[in-house]
Amino acid sequence: MAERAFKIIPIIGAGAGATLLLLALILGPLGALFWRAEGVAALGAADWAAVRFTVLQATLSAAISVVLAVPVARALARRQFFGRGALITLLGAPFILPVMVAVMGLLAVFGRGGAISAMLGWLGLPPVHIYGLHGVVLAHVFFNLPLATRLILQGWLAIPSERFRLVASLNITGRDVGRILERPMLRDVLPGAFMVVFLICLTSFAVALALGGGPKATTVELAIYQAFRFDFDLGRAALLAMVQFGMGAAAAAVMLWVAVPTMMGAGLGRTVERLDAPNAWWDGLLLCVMSLFLVAPLAMIIVDGLPNLFSLPASVYSAAGRSLSVALLSMTTAVILALTIALMVVRLKRGALLVESIGYLVLAASPLVVGAGLFIVLFPVADPVALALPITALVNAMMSLPFALRTLVPAVRDIEASFGRLADSLQMTGWVRLRLVLWPRLRRPLGFSAGLAAALSMGDLGVIALFSDPDSATLPLQMYRLMATYRMDQAAGAAVLLLGLSLSLFWIFDRGGRADADL
Amino acid sequence: MLTFEGVGYTQDAFSLQADFTVPIGARVAVIGPSGGGKSTLLNLVTGFLTPTQGRVLWAGFDLAGTAPGARPISILFQDNNLFPHLTVAQNVGLGLRADLRLTEAQRQQIETVLARVDLAGLGARKPAALSGGQMSRVALARMLLQAKPLVLLDEPFSALGPALRDEMLDLVADLMTETGATLLMVSHNPEDAKRITQSVVLVGDGVAHAPVETGEIFANPPAALRAYLG
Incomplete structure (x- = not known):
């Protein structure tokens, strides 16, 4: 099949925007760090x-x-x-x-x-x-x-x-x-x-x-x-x-x-x-x-932690609540970024190479490096501690992006190969194509990617450790604090809570994508 | 009138030339060996491929620069003519509005065309719950609603058994007569061409030949067609 005679410009624009945002997120902080280093x-x-x-x-x-x-x-x-x-x-x-x-x-x-x-x-x-x-x-x-x-x-x-x-x-x-x-x-x-x-x-x-x-x-x-x-x-x-x-x-x-x-x-x-x-x-x-x-x-963890699950300090439950909102925000960001990039990539000749490069770049850019860089960027203009949770969500989204892309890109490519011409012949473009063709058929891979992103973010202990004060700890950080102060029973209880929440998030979104999928 | 005006398409070692016209209301079969360029010819009309030379015109109007969906054409592909995740009524409704925001009157129209192709009452089903013949009828119902003056069929019935295929071809012929649309139909099978078309475009050796009357071309097949028919 030769080149597509008609390209869809807004989608390319959105995808390019998402890619640039990602590059800015990796390279911007690095630049800030370079400027600070001596x-x-x-x-x-x-x-x-x-x-x-x-x-x-x-x-x-x-x-x-x-x-x-x-x-x-x-x-x-x-x-x-x-x-x-x-x-x-x-x-x-x-x-x-x-x-x-x-x-x-x-x-x-x-x-x-x-x-x-x-x-x-x-x-x-x-x-x-x-x-x-x-x-x-x-x-x-x-x-x-x-x-x-x-x-x-x-x-x-x-x-x-x-x-x-x-x-x-x-x-x-x-x-x-x-x-x-x-x-x-x-x-x-x-x-x-x-x-x-x-x-x-x-x-x-x-x-x-x-x-x-x-x-x-x-x-x-x-x-x-x-x-x-x-x-x-x-x-x-x-x-x-x-x-x-x-x-x-x-x-x-x-x-x-x-x-x-x-x-x-x-x-x-x-x-x-x-x-x-x-x-x-x-x-x-x-x-x-x-x-x-x-x-x-x-x-061992489940045996140790289960009895303590419902008698944990209030700080653990509020940390769990914060972690859940970070996970959901991170998941939404990751899915939107991945979807816009995937929609663009399948229309590019060397799209596969771009996806691979993004993947390695993200893996090479450690979350702490990005977090530290963002801190330096934000320090003069805002209080980074106040932004600890949104920054954590953003960095987590970035870290799960390579996996979301590896799931979504082949799926989008498949749909375009099977139904792209039919959609073209019926003038289904832009939002209509997204809503009526891609969204229903992408539910499974989207659900899987969302579940993965949510679970990865839920369990992550990285950037948050750089920024947080005691009032903005996530569940993994709160759990670490309990361990560091040798309250092992409570830490085990928090571990069971964290494990349960991570697996549930993955299960809910992955299932949600599979339910009622007429494929 | 569909006009191929000195059209040429070249990609790598493959090339195709076409220079002829098809009158309005004609029913034309496109026949030739696989890989000869039948689908390429159709794709040059639909806009999925762009001619490297010449122009494709409909009613004197150059189609270049018009997106596939905006051309005065409805297409039935070899497969994947229906979206499996949409209902029959939704699939048909796409022929009216791509965003499916349909008025009550339009819903009524969908019921009417479904009844016309003998699918009354099946609008709420998903394609997976239909037989192969019924799926073809859904695609034809959508084509009716699109009401475009040029219809292209790229072997959409090739997966059906002989009796069912004849039934679909007869339905197509009836619909063409009702709507007055022009038909371009790719086929492997000379019987299909004889059944419903008036003329044949032979595609082979890099050339799509001007249409010849169906009865005549099979009575006196040129060398290329003889080689193909065996």
């Missing part, structure tokens, strides 16, 4: 230690996640068993799991007073220490092992079953199958999976806030927060933010070179047809350990 010479020994720690923990987290994910993905790829679908869904769950809830759960299992330490105590051994490098890496593996497993599983399922049949017909077995079919696939998939996890860990803030700290275990993000919050040293915060953005941009640049698998892959329902798959017990054991690793921390 040269690299000002980086002290502690700052360099933070840089080293950040890279070290991200490398370890990514390496461990990916290495462990390979056998798990292989087990999932070649075994068909009851509950396999549920397990794959469970692997997607950490994506919308609030970080503080997971941290709380990991503490309950691996912490000083946790289940493992208790068991070691019965044997007369000292308790394990979770704070520091290994705690940060443990939490990152908890979040990213499932993600890496899903990415690698996609690679396995992308090998055509005919090839496995061909190999079997040539009587090639065991290790040779791996050499001929699986190793080339892994060579393609692993670098991308490693980089995705690496980039996520590079910009992770809440995990380092809760489990890191101290001179030995401070990430750059955490150092930005401390420079900002405790020393109110704007110049140093700005400098660190530049360093953070530089690391993110470098990682993102590497990602443009390696093939990165899609993070929103669907169709993991089938298994590969392996005619040789020995060691069923080994695969079973692996999957059991993996499930236990994912489920045990959450189960």
